[in-house]
Structures are given as structure tokens and as C-alpha cells.
Amino acid sequence: MDVVFGLDPSLPKGRAVEHAIRESIARGSLPQGARLPSTRELAAELGVARNTVVAALDSLIAEGVLETRPRAGTFVARAAAQHREISRAVCEADPEFDLRPGRPEHGSFPTARWLAALRRAASPAAAIRADAAGSLELRRQLAAYLARARGVETGADRIVISAGFRTACLLLGAVFAERGLSNIAVEDPSLLGIDRPWTIAGLTVSDIPVDADGADVSRLDAGTDAALLTPSHQFPLGGALHPGRRQQACAWASGGERYIVEDDYDGEFRFDRRPIAALQRSAPEHVIYAGTVSKALDPTLRLGWLALPAELVHPVTEASSTLTGGVPLLNQLALAEFIRTGDYERHIRRQRREYARRRDLLQRALREAGYEAPGIPAGLHTVIPLPDEPRPEHAEGLVVAGPLAMHTLARYSRREHASSALVVGFATPTRAQFKPAIESLIAYLTRTRPGGKDLPDRNGARRFS
Numbered sequence: 001m002d003v004v005f006g007l008d009p010s011l012p013k014g015r016a017v018e019h020a021i022r023e024s025i026a027r028g029s030l031p032q033g034a035r036l037p038s039t040r041e042l043a044a045e046l047g048v049a050r051n052t053v054v055a056a057l058d059s060l061i062a063e064g065v066l067e068t069r070p071r072a073g074t075f076v077a078r079a080a081a082q083h084r085e086i087s088r089a090v091c092e093a094d095p096e097f098d099l100r101p102g103r104p105e106h107g108s109f110p111t112a113r114w115l116a117a118l119r120r121a122a123s124p125a126a127a128i129r130a131d132a133a134g135s136l137e138l139r140r141q142l143a144a145y146l147a148r149a150r151g152v153e154t155g156a157d158r159i160v161i162s163a164g165f166r167t168a169c170l171l172l173g174a175v176f177a178e179r180g181l182s183n184i185a186v187e188d189p190s191l192l193g194i195d196r197p198w199t200i201a202g203l204t205v206s207d208i209p210v211d212a213d214g215a216d217v218s219r220l221d222a223g224t225d226a227a228l229l230t231p232s233h234q235f236p237l238g239g240a241l242h243p244g245r246r247q248q249a250c251a252w253a254s255g256g257e258r259y260i261v262e263d264d265y266d267g268e269f270r271f272d273r274r275p276i277a278a279l280q281r282s283a284p285e286h287v288i289y290a291g292t293v294s295k296a297l298d299p300t301l302r303l304g305w306l307a308l309p310a311e312l313v314h315p316v317t318e319a320s321s322t323l324t325g326g327v328p329l330l331n332q333l334a335l336a337e338f339i340r341t342g343d344y345e346r347h348i349r350r351q352r353r354e355y356a357r358r359r360d361l362l363q364r365a366l367r368e369a370g371y372e373a374p375g376i377p378a379g380l381h382t383v384i385p386l387p388d389e390p391r392p393e394h395a396e397g398l399v400v401a402g403p404l405a406m407h408t409l410a411r412y413s414r415r416e417h418a419s420s421a422l423v424v425g426f427a428t429p430t431r432a433q434f435k436p437a438i439e440s441l442i443a444y445l446t447r448t449r450p451g452g453k454d455l456p457d458r459n460g461a462r463r464f465s
Contacts, residue, residue: 005020005021005024005042007020007047007048013049013052014055014056014300015056017046017048017052017053017056018056018059020046021065021066022065025076031076033075033076034076035074036057036073036075036076038073039053054163054328055164055300055328059164061074061170064077064196064199065077068323095403095404096404096433097405097429097436097441098405098428099424099426099429099437100398100405100407100425100428101380101407101423101424101425101427102294102295102299102380102381103425103427103428104297104298105351105354105355105427105428105431106428106429107430107431109297110297110343113338113343114297114334117334117341117343118333120337121330121333121334121336121337122333130329130332132320132321133317133320134161134305134326134327135332135333135336136156137333137336139159139305140156140336141336141339142156142305143159145339145344145345149268150264150267150268150277150291152280152289152307153280153284154280154284154308157313158308158310159306160305160306160308160317161304161305161327161332162304162305163302163304163327164292164302164303165290165294165304166194167324168290168304168305169197169198169261169290170197170323170324171316171319171320171323171324172288172306172316173201173202173203174323175315175316176225176259177201177203178315179315181225181226181259182204182225183203183205183206183223183225183226184203184204184205184206184226185207185219185220185224185228186198186205186206186207187228187234188207188208188210188415189236190210190228190235190236191412192397192411195414198228206219207414208227208229210234210239212239214229214234214239214240214241214242214245215227215230215231215249217249218248220252221252222256224258225258226259226260227260227261228263229241229249229261229262229279230265231246231249231262232264232267232276232279232378233266233267233270233376233378235265235266235379235381235412236407236409236412237375237383238374238375238376238378238379238383239374239375240276240376246282247282250279250282250283250286250287253286254286259286259287260279260287262279262280262287262288264278265295265379266295266379268295268296268348268352269295269352269355269379269380270376270377271352271355271377272376272377272378280307284309285310285311286309287309288306288312289306289307290304290306290307291304291307293335295427296344296347296348301331302328303327303331303335355426355427359377359382361434361435362382362426365439366442366445369442369446371384380425380427381423382423382426383423383424384421384422385420385421386422387420397410397411399422401444401448402440402444403440404440406422406423406424406441407423407424408420408421409421409422409423424441426438
């Protein structure tokens with residue numbers, strides 16, 4: 001099938017490739033069941049690196065937009081009419097102050113040191129020491145780093161490299177289904193669309209409510225096979241799993257062939273104390289530890305990892321080889337070198353100090369404006385509860401008002417009625433932009449109090465996507 005793809009020059013290349021494929025599906029140029037060109041052909045047509053195309057396709061596969069068929073290729077999983085778009089976060093134009101959560105500071109990527117790591121890593125000898133589980137050197141470096149930074153009990157032979165967290169969930173879902181597991185409990189609210197990789201694999205997803213003490217793990221029972229938890233810093237509500245609930249969750253998992261998938265969402269960024277040890281340490285044969293570089297470095301690198309119980313290593317490795325073809329090797333080698341030299345941890349320490357400073361400034365500004373932001377001192381975002389009066393634009397999940405772009409809590413909840421709140425990412429603006437971004441946020445909150453006026457956008461009217 002001949003399809004003409006056009007890239008939006010205003011988007012990063014990876015997102016532009018995803019957007020182009022979505023648009024082709026929506027227009028009907030790629031109907032349900034249509035086979036996509038090979039990654040090499042797409043890369044040549046679009047003028048981007050093949051790795052960029054592979055990462056974009058992996059993301060769309062994880063969301064259920066596309067599917068792979070062994071020895072056949074990649075196909076459109078659903079027609080446009082059947083597809084509920086996962087993300088409404090792409091604005092018509094980049095906002096001046098981007099306060100959407102989930103991304104590190106714009107401009108903080110350590111480009112020079114990363115390029116140096118790439119040059120040092122790009123040797124034939126390093127490439128030989130790799131298999132379907134990923135670069136052996138990266139797995140060795142990760143095992144040592146995770147032990148000292150997060151208390152994870154693992155070794156290189158227990159780690160499988162993945163193309164980010166959603167792809168890791170897709171692999172685990174396939175393995176769980178093969179082993180006869182039929183359902184998984186997922187926190188609500190949680191990452192947008194994170195239930196989709198599990199349902200694609202054929203598992204039933206049930207919701208675990210979250211409160212100030214984290215996920216209510218008392219809902220886990222003998223009829224539940226697995227649970228997806230964020231114990232160190234819950235997204236988006238911002239709490240940590242209470243110690244008693246941590247023990248309860250591990251006891252539940254240890255009572256049979258049950259697994260906890262621990263999403264260590266921005267676990268390195270705790271500001272008031274040393275980061276809390278990973279839950280995996282308490283039950284390493286029942287807790288699967290999942291981490292990425294998305295918050296520490298950049299989500300477009302598409303680099304993540306799973307520290308697995310011994311019995312799951314081979315099945316997950318096989319699933320990675322079959323379903324995704326593994327992860328591009330050069331970035332793996334560069335990350336291994338980045339960790340080996342200490343540059344990775346030095347970068348995390350610098351960013352931890354910067355994000356702590358930003359959170360303090362934001363909390364102070366909110367208190368002065370009469371708002372409280374709950375949650376532990378950690379992470380790259382905060383939740384701002386609002387008066388529970390209906391605001392139709394908040395139900396859409398994305399607010400673009402004046403120079404600001406923000407998310408709302410409704411975006412991350414699978415329930416029909418979520419509490420009214422903003423989910424504000426304080427990491428993305430540059431250091432020069434941060435203070436005016438917070439001033440604009442406070443102005444928005446002040447003008448949109450009950451009975452107040454909405455802040456107009458650049459054209460004098462509210463705009464929501």
C-alpha cells in the first residue's frame with residue numbers, strides 16, 4: 001500500500017512520526033488491517049533514523065494502535081472509528097510555558113557528555129557482548145547502580161532492557177498471559193493509557209483506588225494475579241505507599257504465583273531524604289522492578305529495564321526478541337558508559353537539586369495564593385486541588401490558557417468523575433522560564449477562582465485541546 005506520510009516540523013522527530021501514522025489512520029489512508037512499510041522504508045521516506053521509527057512504532061504497538069504479526073510485519077490494529085485516541089496533549093503550537101508533567105527540564109540533557117559516551121562506546125567489542133536481553137555491559141552497570149541507588153537485589157543475568165516502560169508492560173502482559181495469569185490490578189488514577197498494554201495482552205484490568213497512603217492494597221486478594229504499583233512516588237497524586245501497605249502487598253504476592261510490577265516513577269528524585277528503597281528488595285522473587293531514563297535524561301531515548309525474578313528472565317527475553325526485536329544497541333552502550341564514568345549519577349544529583357529548588361518555589365507561591373499542594377517532597381510534578389465545581393474544560397484533560405499548558409487529574413483517572421485538580425509539571429520549563437511560568441500559573445488560579453474570569457489565550461479566548 002502506497003501512503004504518503006508528512007512530518008510536522010514543529011514536533012520532535014519521534015513524536016512527529018507517531019503523529020503522522022495516527023493521522024494516516026484517522027484519514028483512512030491506513031485502514032484496519034493495513035500493513036505498514038518496513039522500518040527501513042519508513043525511515044528512508046521520512047528522512048529520519050531507523051531507530052526513531054522503531055521507537056515510534058513500539059509506542060503505537062504498546063497503545064494498541066498497531067500490532068505485530070510474526071514473520072509478517074506491522075499492521076493497523078483498529079480502524080479510526082474504533083480507536084479512542086490516548087493522548088490529547090499535542091497543542092496546536094508549543095506553549096510559552098509548558099507545565100505538562102512527565103518530562104525533564106528542557107535543555108538539561110548533558111549533550112556533550114552523552115556524545116563522548118557514544119564515541120567511547122561505539123566499538124565492535126562492546127557490540128559483541130549483547131543478546132536479546134540487551135547489552136551485557138549495560139546490564140552489569142545497571143545491576144550495580146540499582147543496588148546502590150535504589151536497593152534493588154538483582155544481577156546482570158536478571159535484567160532485560162526494554163524500549164521504555166510501556167513496552168516493558170506489553171512484554172510482561174504477553175508473558176503473564178502465556179503463564180495463565182488472567183488479571184492485573186492497576187492504580188487509579190495512574191499513567192494515561194497504562195491499562196492498554198495489559199488488555200492488549202488479553203488480561204483483565206481492575207482498578208485499585210489511591211489515597212494519601214498510596215494504593216489501597218487491601219483490595220488485592222487470591223483472585224488477583226498481578227498488580228501494577230508506584231510505591232516510591234505515586235503518579236499523579238504524589239504520595240508514597242505506606243510501610244504497612246508495602247508489607248501487605250509483599251505478603252499478598254508471596255502467597256502464590258503472583259507478581260507486583262513496581263514502576264519506579266521518578267524514584268531517584270526525593271528531596272527531603274534519601275530515596276526510599278525499592279519495593280523489590282522486600283520480595284525479589286515476586287516483585288518486578290521497572291525503571292527508565294525518561295525522567296533522568298529524556299523519554300525519547302526509549303531506554304528502560306526490568307529486574308526480574310529468575311523464572312521470568314527467559315520468557316521476557318524471548319518475548320522481547322519476538323515482539324519488538326529488542327532495543328537499539330548504540331544507546332544501550334552509551335548509557336552503560338554514562339553510568340560507568342559516574343556521569344549519570346552526577347547528572348541526577350544536579351537535577352535533584354534543581355527540582356528541589358523549583359518545588360520549594362512553587363509550594364511557596366501556592367501557599368501565598370491560598371492553595372495547598374499535597375504529596376511528598378519528590379518528583380517532577382505537583383497536584384493542586386481545586387474547588388469541586390464543574391469545569392467542562394478540565395474534563396478534557398488538557399488546559400491551554402494564555403501562555404500555559406497544563407493537565408488535569410481527570411486525564412489520569414479511569415473513573416467517570418475524578419476530583420477537580422490540576423497536575424502541574426514543574427520540570428519542563430528552562431531555568432530562565434521557570435519564574436514567569438509560576439507567575440502565570442498563579443495568575444490563572446487567581447482569575448479562575450469560583451466567580452472569577454478565565455485567563456484569555458493569545459487570541460483573547462480560551463483554547464482547549
